[in-house]
Amino acid sequence: MKKITVLLILISFNTLSQNQKEITINQMRDDVKYLSSDKLKGRQTGSKSEKKAAKYIINNYQKKLLIKKGEKGYIQKFNKKFKPNPHSSIESKEITVSNVIGYCDNNQPKTVIIGAHYDHIGFGEYGSRYTGEKAIHNGADDNASGVSIMLNLIDKLCPNNLYNYLFIAFSGEEMGLIGSSYFVENPTINLSMVEFMINFDMVGRLNEENGFAINGVGTSSKWNKLIDETNENYNYKIIKSESGIGPSDHSSFYTKDIPVLHFFTGQHEDYHTPDDDIDKINFNGMYLIMDFVNELIKKSKKIKNFDFQETVNNSNTMTSFNVTLGIMPNYLYDGEGLKIDGVIKNKTAYVSGLLKGDIIQKMGEMNINDIYKYMEALNQFSLGDTTNVTINRDGEIFNLPIIFK
Numbered sequence: 001m002k003k004i005t006v007l008l009i010l011i012s013f014n015t016l017s018q019n020q021k022e023i024t025i026n027q028m029r030d031d032v033k034y035l036s037s038d039k040l041k042g043r044q045t046g047s048k049s050e051k052k053a054a055k056y057i058i059n060n061y062q063k064k065l066l067i068k069k070g071e072k073g074y075i076q077k078f079n080k081k082f083k084p085n086p087h088s089s090i091e092s093k094e095i096t097v098s099n100v101i102g103y104c105d106n107n108q109p110k111t112v113i114i115g116a117h118y119d120h121i122g123f124g125e126y127g128s129r130y131t132g133e134k135a136i137h138n139g140a141d142d143n144a145s146g147v148s149i150m151l152n153l154i155d156k157l158c159p160n161n162l163y164n165y166l167f168i169a170f171s172g173e174e175m176g177l178i179g180s181s182y183f184v185e186n187p188t189i190n191l192s193m194v195e196f197m198i199n200f201d202m203v204g205r206l207n208e209e210n211g212f213a214i215n216g217v218g219t220s221s222k223w224n225k226l227i228d229e230t231n232e233n234y235n236y237k238i239i240k241s242e243s244g245i246g247p248s249d250h251s252s253f254y255t256k257d258i259p260v261l262h263f264f265t266g267q268h269e270d271y272h273t274p275d276d277d278i279d280k281i282n283f284n285g286m287y288l289i290m291d292f293v294n295e296l297i298k299k300s301k302k303i304k305n306f307d308f309q310e311t312v313n314n315s316n317t318m319t320s321f322n323v324t325l326g327i328m329p330n331y332l333y334d335g336e337g338l339k340i341d342g343v344i345k346n347k348t349a350y351v352s353g354l355l356k357g358d359i360i361q362k363m364g365e366m367n368i369n370d371i372y373k374y375m376e377a378l379n380q381f382s383l384g385d386t387t388n389v390t391i392n393r394d395g396e397i398f399n400l401p402i403i404f405k
């Protein structure tokens, strides 16, 4: 009899958490459905439709009773002159950038920041990899997925009382981390109280092997062990990278000596095209990542002295070379060539017009099969040298002349 009762309790408990999971997944589907709908026209920074996305996030914050931590309610707003590309003839224009910031105060000495950018590239005027007719870039993976995980984490994290939590939906990420850079210069909480920052950018495409990337693992001596311990219960195929500098908003916090992690389910060919749509989002996968982060944060609490470490970022990794392109290689990519995950501003690749998503196939006469070949190739050049880089951009193969600077 007793056994049966225990069994029944266990079963009903299981169904309860099963239901909770279903509810959260349905919520995530609703979030992404709205944020990546045509109605929001690709959420271009400063646009009316981006405002609708901000409103959606604000409604969530209100419902979840977050404290307003913007400068005007939940909003932190500023104007910024923007020129898409220093060589382009398009005139710079002034845009309004609005971060959406909410806080739960658990009266703890330490605060954890959870962030995700909610802007995208609109009709692809800047930053698109697509060359067809004008079309809405819905950005379901980039980054409705990250916003949704952040919103759903509010319910999981705030009641645990382990930290205070600051939730920031950044704008202007696609235009060069504008929103997060502004926030770290004009923070609405005391940044010295921040234990660490977690960034979700493109987390909607968990693959069948449950493989995803965690970047920024070198930014604290504590991350590696903490991630491995958390993963004991999950057994995900995690690909770690050390650098605190990457092509998303966590970089801004890293520059303020805050340990960061960036969760990322990898590049794909729909990246920055109108095909980054909801039909390819893995909602169960989003739930798994959210659950993982929730556990990781719980486990982090027992760590004393959560230190910050500077990481060897890309330009430094290459200090043994005379030159660098200034790119972030994509470590999840296992095709031929070296896929670019991010282009560091004002470095050689950036100035020469290489883009995030390009696959480098050749440098000069040397075939670049993988990252090691790439490093080997770099060894052959010195500052001021010129060469051709053969790249594959969305199936189109062409050469770009570069000068190492």
Ligand SMILES: [Zn+2]
Residues within 6 Å of the ligand: 117, 142, 143, 173, 201, 202, 248
């Ligand atoms: Zn993004």
